[in-house]
Amino acid sequence: MTDDLTLGASTVTDTEKTKWARGPLIIAFAFPIVFVVLALLALGYGLYKSKETAAPVAVAESPKDAEIARLTAELNALKSQPAPLPVEAPATATPAPAPVYGDPNLAARLTERMDRLEANQRLLVQAAASATAAAGLQQAAKGSQPFLSELADVEKSLTDTSLIAPLRPLAQKGVPSEVSLAIEFPAYAARAQTAAKSTADDSFLGRIGNALNGLISVRRVDGTAKGTDNLLLQAQGRLDEGDLAGALAVLATLPKPAQDALAPWLTKARNRLLVDTTTRRITVDALSRLSQANYSTVNTGTAL
Numbered sequence: 622m623t624d625d626l627t628l629g630a631s632t633v634t635d636t637e638k639t640k641w642a643r644g645p646l647i648i649a650f651a652f653p654i655v656f657v658v659l660a661l662l663a664l665g666y667g668l669y670k671s672k673e674t675a676a677p678v679a680v681a682e683s684p685k686d687a688e689i690a691r692l693t694a695e696l697n698a699l700k701s702q703p704a705p706l707p708v709e710a711p712a713t714a715t716p717a718p719a720p721v722y723g724d725p726n727l728a729a730r731l732t733e734r735m736d737r738l739e740a741n742q743r744l745l746v747q748a749a750a751s752a753t754a755a756a757g758l759q760q761a762a763k764g765s766q767p768f769l770s771e772l773a774d775v776e777k778s779l780t781d782t783s784l785i786a787p788l789r790p791l792a793q794k795g796v797p798s799e800v801s802l803a804i805e806f807p808a809y810a811a812r813a814q815t816a817a818k819s820t821a822d823d824s825f826l827g828r829i830g831n832a833l834n835g836l837i838s839v840r841r842v843d844g845t846a847k848g849t850d851n852l853l854l855q856a857q858g859r860l861d862e863g864d865l866a867g868a869l870a871v872l873a874t875l876p877k878p879a880q881d882a883l884a885p886w887l888t889k890a891r892n893r894l895l896v897d898t899t900t901r902r903i904t905v906d907a908l909s910r911l912s913q914a915n916y917s918t919v920n921t922g923t924a925l
Contacts, residue, residue: 741914741917741918742918744914744917745911749911750778751779751907751911752907752908752910754771754778754907755775755907755908756904757771757775758774758900758903759903762796762897762900763798764795765796765801766795767794767795768795769792771792772785772792784903785899787895787899788900791895796889796896797893799860799865802865802886802889802890802893803860803861806857806886807857809886813878813882813883816882817875817878849875852872852874852875853875856868856871865890865893865897868890869887869890869891869894872887
């Protein structure tokens, strides 16, 4: 009997223990389910509130839709009306008068004037280039150095090259300057004086006299010189004054023996005179063309 009671009490105790052991397990499963249910309820509530908030917006925009519909209806009504007829100008209206020019040939005259201006401008540029080249040639040819490149520049601007043809052989080597010729003249003048005093006597005494004349040459410088001595002094004076042409004119009156003695110097002096005369003429012609071109351009620009 006691054993039965003990067995029964033990069974009851095990049952209760089993119940208490299942309680925490049930609670552990119940909490997630409850959490999920609450989350679903919160989500449903949020959607419900969103619909309630959006409803007034739709209601608030409905007047705009009505206004748009009204304006659209008015626009369609205007389009359906007939187009207005064009207003005709009064029959008494006079047309605007066409512009009338006082000179019907004015346009042609202006065109012709422009053509003249352009042509004169080209001539002016060419004349200026020619004058510059001519001045360069004259300056280069004054010295004793070659001036072939300066001569080529002038030749480009000339229509007639016959003027500078004599200068080509001289430009390659150059021509002694007037200063060089004046320095060389006294030595050649002494030879000319000796040659003028020499005689054609082939005797012994004549040959001795000619030899002495070749060794000793005395020139008078006191103003009383006559004949060859006088002419040589005059030529020396012209050279000192820078008058090469005058000196050559005086020396041309010397006796032939004196001129033969002066032949090398005379050749160089004549070449120098040719170079100076030709380059001076080229420069003057170029400056004259420049002046005419400038005058034509100014007059064309100031008159119709």
